[in-house]
Amino acid sequence: MGSRIVILGGGTGGTLAANRLRRVVGDDVAVVVVDHDNSHVYQPGLLFVPFGLTHLDEIVRPRQHQFHRGIEFHQAAVDHVDLGAQQVLLEDGIALDYDVLVVATGATLLPEETEGLTGRGWMEKMFTFYTPPGAVALHDALAWFDEGRLVVGVVDLPIKCPVAPLEFCFLADWYFRQRGIRDRIELTYVTPLDGAFTTRVAAATLAGLLREKGVELVTEFNTGEVDGPGGRLISYDDREVGFDLAVMVPLHGGAPYVGRSPGLGDELNFVPTDEHTLQARSWPNVFVIGDAANVPTSKAGSVTHFEGEVLVENVRRFLAGEPLDRTFDGHSNCFIETGFSKALLIDFNYDTEPLPGHFPTSVGLPLLKESRLNHLGKLMFQWFYWHSLLPGRDIPGIGSAMPEHGKHREPAPL
Amino acid sequence: MPSATFAGKVVAVNDEGFLENPDEWSEEIASAIARAEGIELTEQHWRVIKFMRAEYAEKGTGPTVRVLGKTSGVSIKELYLLFPKGPAKLAAKIAGIPKPRGCI
Numbered sequence A: 001m002g003s004r005i006v007i008l009g010g011g012t013g014g015t016l017a018a019n020r021l022r023r024v025v026g027d028d029v030a031v032v033v034v035d036h037d038n039s040h041v042y043q044p045g046l047l048f049v050p051f052g053l054t055h056l057d058e059i060v061r062p063r064q065h066q067f068h069r070g071i072e073f074h075q076a077a078v079d080h081v082d083l084g085a086q087q088v089l090l091e092d093g094i095a096l097d098y099d100v101l102v103v104a105t106g107a108t109l110l111p112e113e114t115e116g117l118t119g120r121g122w123m124e125k126m127f128t129f130y131t132p133p134g135a136v137a138l139h140d141a142l143a144w145f146d147e148g149r150l151v152v153g154v155v156d157l158p159i160k161c162p163v164a165p166l167e168f169c170f171l172a173d174w175y176f177r178q179r180g181i182r183d184r185i186e187l188t189y190v191t192p193l194d195g196a197f198t199t200r201v202a203a204a205t206l207a208g209l210l211r212e213k214g215v216e217l218v219t220e221f222n223t224g225e226v227d228g229p230g231g232r233l234i235s236y237d238d239r240e241v242g243f244d245l246a247v248m249v250p251l252h253g254g255a256p257y258v259g260r261s262p263g264l265g266d267e268l269n270f271v272p273t274d275e276h277t278l279q280a281r282s283w284p285n286v287f288v289i290g291d292a293a294n295v296p297t298s299k300a301g302s303v304t305h306f307e308g309e310v311l312v313e314n315v316r317r318f319l320a321g322e323p324l325d326r327t328f329d330g331h332s333n334c335f336i337e338t339g340f341s342k343a344l345l346i347d348f349n350y351d352t353e354p355l356p357g358h359f360p361t362s363v364g365l366p367l368l369k370e371s372r373l374n375h376l377g378k379l380m381f382q383w384f385y386w387h388s389l390l391p392g393r394d395i396p397g398i399g400s401a402m403p404e405h406g407k408h409r410e411p412a413p414l
Numbered sequence B: 001m002p003s004a005t006f007a008g009k010v011v012a013v014n015d016e017g018f019l020e021n022p023d024e025w026s027e028e029i030a031s032a033i034a035r036a037e038g039i040e041l042t043e044q045h046w047r048v049i050k051f052m053r054a055e056y057a058e059k060g061t062g063p064t065v066r067v068l069g070k071t072s073g074v075s076i077k078e079l080y081l082l083f084p085k086g087p088a089k090l091a092a093k094i095a096g097i098p099k100p101r102g103c104i
Ligand SMILES: Cc1cc2nc3c(=O)[nH]c(=O)nc-3n(C[C@H](O)[C@H](O)[C@H](O)COP(=O)(O)OP(=O)(O)OC[C@H]3O[C@@H](n4cnc5c(N)ncnc54)[C@H](O)[C@@H]3O)c2cc1C
Pocket: A008, A009, A010, A011, A012, A013, A014, A034, A035, A036, A037, A042, A043, A044, A045, A046, A047, A076, A077, A078, A079, A104, A105, A106, A107, A129, A130, A160, A161, A164, A255, A257, A289, A290, A291, A292, A299, A300, A301, A302, A303, A304, A333, A334, A335
């Protein structure tokens, strides 16, 4: 008998899961993708928009064109899921029954949850490059900015691509140098963490780079309020950081419909998910891919790609009544753009923090070290994204599991 | 492995002073850790500490400040008054559970 797989969200995870599933399951299984719009944004490109290094039209494509034949695309917003009835209720009034549900609705930005952030000054002197309109508006604001203090602030974790705000600092240093006005600009990075990054070895390297580029680092700063007119970030413990221009990464949560679907999500509307099988903890016929899951690894496109393999295998096994594959290891791989046509590469998983060495083997790309080759890798990633990642192909030589080869495991200095 | 003596009991701690074994915790130990951090525990502190331990027992990791603010019934602003600087971290330390697993 034919069954139906419904995938919520047609972004990175929804698209690659649909394309992989279409190849794996039989013709009698319907694969349906739901998304509320038809513009697929290559989100890593948003980092480059403010600096004029790319434009929106170069990073946005129609969603529908990314799906292989035999995949149904339904454009509508999800209102909620009824797990018991195995049904998705859409805002257009349609109800979709499913045998297997794949949640791929990513993370939602919640700037309004920080007092004052979307008040006076929002999109005038406070911006975010995490949305297409924000990135474009920031491009114009940067062009006019020729003196003062630019603050890059992360309100709280989790966020998508936690290295992106650091990359923004590095690129801002490069950008103002190119314009010959770096000496008139103060750059400050504000983070709730106790270092530049979550993991120890990478935090030390990244803090070193910030220092080298003259970016002040303010740690353990939990932004509770943003005072636009006064140009101040105010922390919950009443510390202040003044700004002339603030580039903020707002709070993230899961998609709001998750909260309207009894039993599906946690306090932040992320979906509690088994970190090795990617099966939702709530219900056995629900699987989760990408930023929507609460698994303890980065919210990144690379993670979503690595998850694809295990997720699709497990949906297949679930339909066939076989025990699930438990091999997803949290593998994450990120290029970190550092300006001046250089980049750093980090590679890690649930158990191994980012280490120096080479990727994927000892003759590969340098890890945790600036190089031009990594910058080319970062640029190439866009091509791979449209032509390899979304169609659901593996990238040659790079499997789902994190490679151990080429990593230097000598104990890191404390 | 380092150890520390709280309320007359020797317990294993990590480099940052978090208990290695949450089962070795007791209310006396909590008060002693708090005192070493310059905090005299009030009823409101205990409410947070007990909430943290319950969350840890259920989920295997302590909540972040943001989740605490949403679910413990104590606002983030007040959490900072109770546990200055890093409420999630400090409350976890006093509650004898590991440092909340930061998001990567
Ligand atoms: C500025 C920036 C830079 C980044 N840089 C990198 C990088 O260098 N490397 C990297 O690996 N990753 C990077 N990322 C992260 C990466 O883009 C995401 O992790 C990835 O896209 C996650 O895929 P996803 O499928 O989970 O979510 P998404 O691709 O965001 O897709 C979610 C989809 O769900 C849809 N949706 C949500 N709610 C509903 C609803 N109620 N009804 C219907 N549809 C809904 C949305 O429209 C969207 O299409 C970056 C992200 C940002 C913002």
